[in-house]
Amino acid sequence: MPPHDTPAGPSARSRLVQAALRLFAEKGYEAAGTREIAEAAGANISAIRYYFGDKAGLYRAAFTEPMADLPARLNRERYAELPLAAALGQLFRDFLEPLKRGEDFRLVMKLHIREMIEPTGAWRHEIDAEIKPHHDALAMLLRRHLGTACPDTDIHRLAFAIMGMAVHFYAGQEIVAAIQPEILMxxxxxxxxxxxxxxxxxxMITGEARRLAAQQQHAGG
Structure with missing residues (x-):
């Protein structure tokens, strides 16, 4: 049996991931020690090497695994088949789904924000696996609605602005909870x-369409 696993209850591996998530989120990668994490998990420190290889491997697991059991959240083909309003609604529902996970997700978000401040390289996977696919799906919708004549830079500006509304509720959960907790209740x-x-x-998209139409009219006149 692996180190400190018991027939009942969470495995030593899952306890280590949960303890690492909390301590890395609170203290950062450098300040959170492996011995402290093992003690918080009720596991032998040798279990970290057994399951993860080293501290960096444990960090990667804590960064990526807590939300890994969520259903696949992105189906770009599905968005492409829907009218714009329905596609946007589905995109935001998919994007905000992790917020329903409560405390676990709060810790994940806290760790992700800390990773921005004290980078270890873990964000590269998150960008490629989650952030960029959502951005690309939205950009595809915008190109379809606004037309190919719209400059690509304008498409990306608008996509970032739209998703920025949702990202605020990720990064600003504590602020929202302090001001109007019912929003994420x-x-x-x-x-x-x-x-x-x-x-x-x-x-926002309607406003951009009007701006583009006025710009084209001015250029043609």
Whole structure:
């Protein structure tokens, strides 16, 4: 049996990942020691080498695994088949789904923010696996709606601005909780938030379409 595993209850590996998530999020990679993590997990320090190879391997597991059991959140073909309003609604519902995980996700987000401040290189995987596919899916929708004449830089500006609305609720969870906790109170509230963000995004896209039309009219006149 692996180090400190028991027939019942969470495995030593899962306890180590959870303890590492909490301590890395609170202290950062350098300050959180492997012995401290092992003690918090109720596991032998040798279990870290057994399961993860080293501290860096444990960090990668803590950074990526806690949300790994979520269903696949992105289906770009599905968005392409929907009208713009429906596609935006689905995109925001998919993007905000992890917020329904409560405390676990709060720790994941805290660790991700710390990674921005004290980078270890773990963000590269997150960008490639999650952030860029969402951005690309939205950019595809915008190109389809606004037309290929729209400069690519403008498409990306608009995509970043739209998704920035949702990202704020990730990075600013504690701020939202302090000012208006009802917004993220439960899964139903998060679904309402996705619906509202979809409406706001439609207004932004409508405004950009008007700007482009005026620009083209001016150029033609």
């Amino acid at each position: 439960d899964p139903a509230a998060i679904d309402i938030l996705a619906e509202r963000l979809s409406g706001y995004a439609l207004s």
